[in-house]
Each structure stands twice: as structure tokens, then as C-alpha cells.
Amino acid sequence: MRYILLILMVVFLHNTNLFATHLSGGEFKYEQVGQDSFLIEFNLFRHCSGISAPNQVNIQITNTCGFPTSSVTLQNSNPGGTYFTQVCPSAVNQSTCFGGWAYSGIQMMTYSGLVVLPNACSEYEVSWSSCCRNNVINISNGLAQNMYISAKFNTAFGSSFNSSPVFESHPEPYYTDATNYGSLRSYDPDGDSLVFSFVDPLVAQNTPINWNPGYSTSAPIPGITLNPATGEFTGTVPFTGAYLMAIQVCEYDRVTGILKGCVTRDDQLAMVSSSEQSPDIVPGIHNLSGAAVQTGANYIEASVGSQFSFEVHFIPNDTLDSIAVESNILTALGGNGTVTFSGVNPVVATVNITVTPDLVGMRYLTLWGVNYACPVYFFSDVVIQFDFHASVTPPVTVVQAGLDQQICPGSSGVQLGGNTTAMAQWSVLSGDPISIGTNFSCNPCANPVASPTQTTTYLVYDSNFQVAYDTVEVVVLNANPIQRNFVPETCMQNGDLALIYTPSLFDSNMTFSTSPIGGSGPISIYQNGMDGMIDVQTSGSGYWNLDLTYTYNNGCVSTHSDIIHVRPMTPQADFTYAVNGSSVQFSNTTVGPYNYINWDFGDGNSSIDPNPQHSYQTIGTYFAMLTIGDSCGTTFLLDTIDISIILDVLPPLDFGTVAVFPNPASEFFRLTISEDYAGGEAIIRDAKGMVLRRINGLLPSQVIDISEMANGLYFVELKSGDSRVLKRLIIQH
Incomplete structure (x- = not known):
């Protein structure tokens, strides 16, 4: 399809604060060039239509040993900045980075410098902060929230040389409201193992931003899930707009498994509504040939000297789409291979790789299929993970944490571990912390039973395997408990029970049953309009059990039990009277129990006696009223009392x-x-x-x-x- 809803796109960009006035994100990179010497690079992202970026930044260096905080100035190393705008060449002049106004663009300013650590400590953090962020959908009052960007590294892992993981994706990419396949196009220059996770964007050290309701650390964007092994995020986002998220990637030494450091990209994603879509990806690796072994869906192992090839297939969403395939093979694999593509549907990307000694370790190659629509283009990412080793025979010992699983709240849990030993150490990347005996059966152990209360990603480390790390996610499905307001008690005379259940008692997924307690008779429950109230109809007062079961579409079940109490009907007030001159004898003839009685004689006097006698002081006709009441209400009876019946000025009453x-x-x-x-x-x-x-x-x-x-x-x-x-x-x- 060679057109796009340009008018809708322009309106969207203006109405969702993609034209921002301040900072949109940032990231650190580090390279250790000596035991205490680091090259630090800081990338700052800002909207081209926003405020200007500084010429230098002051970063803070803290440590876990109690030494004073150090401040270091980094100078701008790319004067003028690097510009990113996701529009086709013919529409570049419409980007805010190049004098236009229709499409938001990003300027990345890079600051760098050599830092010599002042003290001997094993763990350091570098950070930079400033105010303020942009307004986005998922955080509260972004224009008033600070931005805090940081990276952590370890100097005590047995080497004086190390590089942090690298992010190569464009800052603030556009995605459509259809299914998306994205990534940060990350890799580690040293071949270390990487683990990815959603983390909180920060306003200060250890101080997260305030999420709007419905958003959280593990779910910053609705419908998007993150693969902790590759950094791919996939899913469908139902609402257009700009979203804030932070993805942390931690590097573990490929030999010892020691944590070497973590970097975080704090960035925004723009979800737009478009007639164009990014291409779909056929899952898995296709037609692998040569000296390599596929050990996972997107996981290949090979040894030094091996040559092999494989295919990745992209499917256009429209036969008129022009799909091209690009990759980061030059940087991620040092140019030791090629990526070519051909075909229309599918578009077949062919990858050829030669494993050289400098590739030994864990490598991550990202390919992306691009729908070169105009004025805005869209892409889909897929990440292939490699384990390159010096052995002639690829290793076959790979720890497996087991398949990702789903559980319902309150379940007895699921068993983890697919290929693990009793030495397997389990930890949490995100979600419920491990509590032995409460939500985790054992640790270390091969096959623990996990019962988290929220979606949790577990990391397993088992030194008995060459590939010693793996992750598994336990998704806790939505099954909120049934809730109600008010007390389930009503009275016979109205039958309306002030009782509202959430979910509704008459939801199609809700079932309920009643049973009498003691000698209570039959009971019927009906829906009362659309306000959630219910009608209770019985042949008499009593008590009944009400048992509810709600089955969610995901198969989870919530139950709830109540006892309904129907009180007896308030007796109807009734009385008789006898007039003797000006004296009247009243007799209460009400049938049934009550706990409240009041007589109003109509002349300003009253009584609470059951059968009072009252004398009227003047001739006339009076309205006498008896009021009877109980916990369900009151009833009344009004009658006339004639005293000295005839007055000269009145004719006889007929x-x-x-x-x-x-x-x-x-x-x-x-x-x-x-x-x-x-x-x-x-x-x-x-x-x-x-x-x-x-x-x-x-x-x-x-x-x-x-x-x-x-x-x-x-x-x-x-x-x-x-x-x-x-x-x-x-x-x-």
C-alpha cells in the first residue's frame, strides 16, 4: 500500500504531545580501559522542537563503599547533534529537525570523557539528572517530573577491560496500533551474556516516576511484553500516543557468570494510527545449513571456523508494500557475515556468517524489515542469539529454566526448570521477590514450585552447564476477587436489595445459587434495571446462602459467598376508638411485632401508650394518627375524631x-x-x-x-x- 493517512497523522502528532518542549530520554555507555579508568559516553535525547541541549554535562559518580560522590564534566563530542526522524527522504523537510512542523524528530547529543575513579571500590554508578520530562500518556504530570539516567558497573570481575552493552535503535521510534515487533538492537562488544528487563524510569537515585493508573514497572505500555533473553518487545497497543518506558540490560561474564554492569535506556515510544503497517515476522529460523546447531527458536550455536547460513521471513501486510531488510551485522558481528534479501511475500532475508576467534561469546544480531511507506515508514525487529565458542563441537549442555507459564491468582503454583540440577540458583528479574516456603518451594534446587502473586520473571544460574543462564516468565492472569457494597439485608415490603457486585451478578460469566438456612422458604433473585441493584422475592422472612462463581475469559475463577437476610414486613398500623363526650378511648389493633409506637391526637398532644385515653379541650374535628415501626420502616393510619359533633356555624356532615x-x-x-x-x-x-x-x-x-x-x-x-x-x-x- 503506497499511501498513508497523512491528515490523521498530523492531527495525532499535535494532539498527543509528540511535539514536546523538553527531554525525551537518554542512556550511558562505558568502556573500561584500565583497572580504574573508564571512557564514559552519555547520549541525551531531545525533541528538535524543544529547548536547546547543553554544551557539556556534569555527571555524578557514586559507589557502594561509602566514599564521597565525585562530579565529572563531560564535553559534547558531536557538535550539532545527530538527528533521527522516521520519515521518507521526500518528506524530510516536514520534520521538526529540518524546519518542518508535521513530524516530530529527535536530536541526540553525545557527551564523553575519560574518568579515573578516585577510590578503590568494586561497584560504581554514574548518573545525570535534569528537569523536566515531556508529557506522555502513562506518567503523571511529566512536565514536572525530573529525569535521572544512570549506569552501574563492577570493577572486580577479574579483568581491566570491558565494554557496556550497546543500544543501536533510534530514540523514540514510531509504531502503529497494529501488532508490533520492536527491540533496542542491543549487543555486547565483548560477547557477554545479556539479560533485559523493564525498570522504572527515575526522577532521582532509587526514586521512580509516578505511573498513571493502569501502568506499572512490568507493564509500562499496555499490550507490550519484553523477552528477557533478547530484548525484543512485541504486542498490540490499543491506544495511540507517546509512552515512556525504561529497559535495563545487564551483562554477565560469558565464562564466570559474574555480573559486570547494567545500562538503561530511558526513552519514549510513539504509537500512531496509520493505514500502513510494519511487516509481520514468521516465527523462528528457517533453512539453517552449515556447521551450526539450532538449540532454540532464535538461538544458534557454532564454533570458531564454522560457516553457516539461515533465513528469516518477513510477511508484508499489503501486497503493495515495499519491504526491505536491514541489520546491525557490521557492528554486532564485526562484519563477519552478510545479510541479503529477496522475494515479495514472504520477503526472505538470508544471513551468511563466518565465525572468527574474536566472536567467541554470546552475540546478538538484529534484523528489521522496513515498510518504506511515505511520509512515515515502519519496521519490525527480530533478534537472533548466538553462542560462539572455541570448541570444535558445539556444546550441548544448556541450562533450561522451562517454558513460560500462566497461572491464576491463588493457585498452588507451577513447577520451574526444564534442564537444571540441584545446584540451580534462582533469582527474580522482575515481579514478586522469592520467599522460601511462601511463594517458592526451594532454592537452590532443580525444579522449584513458584506461586507468585504478580507476573514474575525468574533467572536461573547453574554452573553445571556451558550456557549457565536462562529465564522463565510466570504470568499471573487477571482474576480479581468478586466485590460487593452494602450489607446483603432487605425487608419484605420493598424487596429491593441494595447490593451491587463487581463483576455484575448478571454478567454472562457469572453463575450463582441460593439455598435456605433453617426453615426459610423459596427465594428468587432478579436484576433491577441497569444500575446493578437486585430484587429479592420471598414468601416470607428468613436467611439464605448466596454462592457466586465468576469465570474469566482466561479460565481463572473467583468465588464469593454471602448470607442474604430478609426481615419480616413492617405490620400495618390499625386502631379503633370510642368517643364519650370530649374523652376518646383509643385501641391499638395492629397485628404483628413492632418496636416503635406513637399516637398523634391532632391537637398537639401525643402518647406512646399502646391503648391511650385522651381528652380534647375544644370542640372540633381532629386528625388522629397511629405510627407503628420496626427496623424495616414505619406504617401509619390516620382517622378523624369528632368532638361535640355539631357547631352552630356548621351544617350536619353528610x-x-x-x-x-x-x-x-x-x-x-x-x-x-x-x-x-x-x-x-x-x-x-x-x-x-x-x-x-x-x-x-x-x-x-x-x-x-x-x-x-x-x-x-x-x-x-x-x-x-x-x-x-x-x-x-x-x-x-
């Missing part, structure tokens, strides 16, 4: 001339009155006597809408002149 029907009513009720009351007023009150609605100018027969009123007991009070009548109304939708 209940027979007023009708309310149907009763109970649902959407409306009809009110009929005699002609004498026409033109009067009707008042609708709730059970507490509160006025809810007034209807004036009554007709002899009138329909009243109650569709928006809640279920319950109400009173309709009729007024016409000085006459009043009170009728009960039950609303039941």
Missing part, C-alpha cells in the same frame, strides 16, 4: 352524599357529591395529613388523575362552605 370509586384506584378515581356541595373544594392528603393537592370548583361528578402518585393510603377531604367530609383512598398501581 358522608352518604360523597362517593370515591374505584377504591383501591390505579390511574384515576371518580368523585361524586351532591348538588349542595358543588363548587366547593377537595383536598388530597397523605397518611401523615400533609396536603398534596387541592381541587377547586368541584362538579357533582368529577374524574381525578392520580397516575403520578405513589402507592399508599390517602385521604380525600371535601369542603363546601363550612361543611367538610373525609374519605379514605387507597392508590395501588
Whole structure:
């Protein structure tokens, strides 16, 4: 495919802070040229559209022996810097490094100098720090976070000469939101063994940056995994934007296995949305021929003097893509071989190698297939690992930590070790620290059982093998425990249980069952809308077990158990009364248990006696109310009490001339009155006597809408002149 979504790309670059105003990353390299003398090189990455880089940098040198910190000035050794921009030649003038604005470019400034260590100590760290970083997706407030770049080395490994691992990939590369195959194109000039791991970018010594939620040391970019043996990172990133990550590579002496030093590249990756894609890679090595042995998917062993060849296959994602293959064979293998490519689908890269004495050790060759689209091109990396040795016969003793495995949280663990002995020493590169008897069964031992609580990469060292190091990753799959809020308790009269589960009780992966406790009857549980609440329906009060099981798509299972308690229905308040002059005897006829009672006699007086007697002081009609309650709520009953029934100013109350029907009513009720009351007023009150609605100018027969009123007991009070009548109304939708 020979086109790219240029407009979308430009918008993306502007909206995700790829045009930054400050520092984007850096790295150290070191070369030991004497017991206490080191050539130190520091590469600083900055956006071409950002601030200028300094002409010199001051680095700090610390040690583990307690000697004072030293400060050394490194001078710029590449005036003007080296520019990196991932655009085709015809679009170079659109890069920020060359006067354009559409595509972000990077300037790398290199600072170097000879450092003589002032004290005798075996472990040193060189570092440089400055403010500030760029804003990126996965860290909090990058513009306010410091950048701290460091490297560590050991001077007590038995030699006065050593070089650090090298990074050859471009700083801040572009990748698409499809599947990516990347690497730092690392190798060790001395042939030492390398181990790669994600580490925290730092703001100061031993002080990590603040990750945004969802990001962490082992997962700085969602969907990307790192191969600890080769440094390849692969995966699909669902979100475009700029991401910060730090990859540390540590070198181990190829003979003794002693740790010689570690360097870290602190860098950014730009994930862009594009119609173009990097080519896919067919896994493994193909058509190996000559004096070499393949001992792993991308692992070859050969001896000095051997000549051999093999192929790596790249697959274009579009038949119109123009795919070329490049490599770092000149630097990684000292030019002792060639890489050519041919074909269209697949594009076949053919590698020819002659093993010379200076190649003895562990070697790492990176090949990358490039989709030369325009204006932006994309690439896919594959790293081939070699063990070159002086023996005529390639060694066959290779320690094997076992296959990478997956476990569910809370499992009994997995057994490690594929080709190991009882002398195998296990350690952690990233993840859960080893705790014997807790998450690791034994150490040293051949086949320990590991049960980490988070994804963990283990390193094994076994001196019984020529290739004595290997790594294995135990991935802890996602299976968060089932969680809920509130107490699983409800009351009979509402049936709504304020209970929300995460994941949802009605998720397609969730199963649950209920069982009665004691003599409780049947129970049914229903989903209540989309808010996560549930309905509980029972024939009576009681207790029930609720057992839940959630099966994740990865096969892991979480379980949870609750006890649901349904309390009895609050009894309905009820009473009778007898009037004797101004004295009224009230009788509580409520059926069922309750723990709260209150009488309101309607004249400002009240009582908590079960069956009180009350004397009214003035003539009139009063609203007497009984309130009954328990832990599930309260119920009310309101009735009228007539004292000295007739007043001279009021005509006799005629209940027979007023009708309310149907009763109970649902959407409306009809009110009929005699002609004498026409033109009067009707008042609708709730059970507490509160006025809810007034209807004036009554007709002899009138329909009243109650569709928006809640279920319950109400009173309709009729007024016409000085006459009043009170009728009960039950609303039941």
C-alpha cells in the first residue's frame, strides 16, 4: 500500500504531545580501559522542537563503599547533534529537525570523557539528572517530573577491560496500533551474556516516576511484553500516543557468570494510527545449513571456523508494500557475515556468517524489515542469539529454566526448570521477590514450585552447564476477587436489595445459587434495571446462602459467598376508638411485632401508650394518627375524631352524599357529591395529613388523575362552605 493517512497523522502528532518542549530520554555507555579508568559516553535525547541541549554535562559518580560522590564534566563530542526522524527522504523537510512542523524528530547529543575513579571500590554508578520530562500518556504530570539516567558497573570481575552493552535503535521510534515487533538492537562488544528487563524510569537515585493508573514497572505500555533473553518487545497497543518506558540490560561474564554492569535506556515510544503497517515476522529460523546447531527458536550455536547460513521471513501486510531488510551485522558481528534479501511475500532475508576467534561469546544480531511507506515508514525487529565458542563441537549442555507459564491468582503454583540440577540458583528479574516456603518451594534446587502473586520473571544460574543462564516468565492472569457494597439485608415490603457486585451478578460469566438456612422458604433473585441493584422475592422472612462463581475469559475463577437476610414486613398500623363526650378511648389493633409506637391526637398532644385515653379541650374535628415501626420502616393510619359533633356555624356532615370509586384506584378515581356541595373544594392528603393537592370548583361528578402518585393510603377531604367530609383512598398501581 503506497499511501498513508497523512491528515490523521498530523492531527495525532499535535494532539498527543509528540511535539514536546523538553527531554525525551537518554542512556550511558562505558568502556573500561584500565583497572580504574573508564571512557564514559552519555547520549541525551531531545525533541528538535524543544529547548536547546547543553554544551557539556556534569555527571555524578557514586559507589557502594561509602566514599564521597565525585562530579565529572563531560564535553559534547558531536557538535550539532545527530538527528533521527522516521520519515521518507521526500518528506524530510516536514520534520521538526529540518524546519518542518508535521513530524516530530529527535536530536541526540553525545557527551564523553575519560574518568579515573578516585577510590578503590568494586561497584560504581554514574548518573545525570535534569528537569523536566515531556508529557506522555502513562506518567503523571511529566512536565514536572525530573529525569535521572544512570549506569552501574563492577570493577572486580577479574579483568581491566570491558565494554557496556550497546543500544543501536533510534530514540523514540514510531509504531502503529497494529501488532508490533520492536527491540533496542542491543549487543555486547565483548560477547557477554545479556539479560533485559523493564525498570522504572527515575526522577532521582532509587526514586521512580509516578505511573498513571493502569501502568506499572512490568507493564509500562499496555499490550507490550519484553523477552528477557533478547530484548525484543512485541504486542498490540490499543491506544495511540507517546509512552515512556525504561529497559535495563545487564551483562554477565560469558565464562564466570559474574555480573559486570547494567545500562538503561530511558526513552519514549510513539504509537500512531496509520493505514500502513510494519511487516509481520514468521516465527523462528528457517533453512539453517552449515556447521551450526539450532538449540532454540532464535538461538544458534557454532564454533570458531564454522560457516553457516539461515533465513528469516518477513510477511508484508499489503501486497503493495515495499519491504526491505536491514541489520546491525557490521557492528554486532564485526562484519563477519552478510545479510541479503529477496522475494515479495514472504520477503526472505538470508544471513551468511563466518565465525572468527574474536566472536567467541554470546552475540546478538538484529534484523528489521522496513515498510518504506511515505511520509512515515515502519519496521519490525527480530533478534537472533548466538553462542560462539572455541570448541570444535558445539556444546550441548544448556541450562533450561522451562517454558513460560500462566497461572491464576491463588493457585498452588507451577513447577520451574526444564534442564537444571540441584545446584540451580534462582533469582527474580522482575515481579514478586522469592520467599522460601511462601511463594517458592526451594532454592537452590532443580525444579522449584513458584506461586507468585504478580507476573514474575525468574533467572536461573547453574554452573553445571556451558550456557549457565536462562529465564522463565510466570504470568499471573487477571482474576480479581468478586466485590460487593452494602450489607446483603432487605425487608419484605420493598424487596429491593441494595447490593451491587463487581463483576455484575448478571454478567454472562457469572453463575450463582441460593439455598435456605433453617426453615426459610423459596427465594428468587432478579436484576433491577441497569444500575446493578437486585430484587429479592420471598414468601416470607428468613436467611439464605448466596454462592457466586465468576469465570474469566482466561479460565481463572473467583468465588464469593454471602448470607442474604430478609426481615419480616413492617405490620400495618390499625386502631379503633370510642368517643364519650370530649374523652376518646383509643385501641391499638395492629397485628404483628413492632418496636416503635406513637399516637398523634391532632391537637398537639401525643402518647406512646399502646391503648391511650385522651381528652380534647375544644370542640372540633381532629386528625388522629397511629405510627407503628420496626427496623424495616414505619406504617401509619390516620382517622378523624369528632368532638361535640355539631357547631352552630356548621351544617350536619353528610358522608352518604360523597362517593370515591374505584377504591383501591390505579390511574384515576371518580368523585361524586351532591348538588349542595358543588363548587366547593377537595383536598388530597397523605397518611401523615400533609396536603398534596387541592381541587377547586368541584362538579357533582368529577374524574381525578392520580397516575403520578405513589402507592399508599390517602385521604380525600371535601369542603363546601363550612361543611367538610373525609374519605379514605387507597392508590395501588
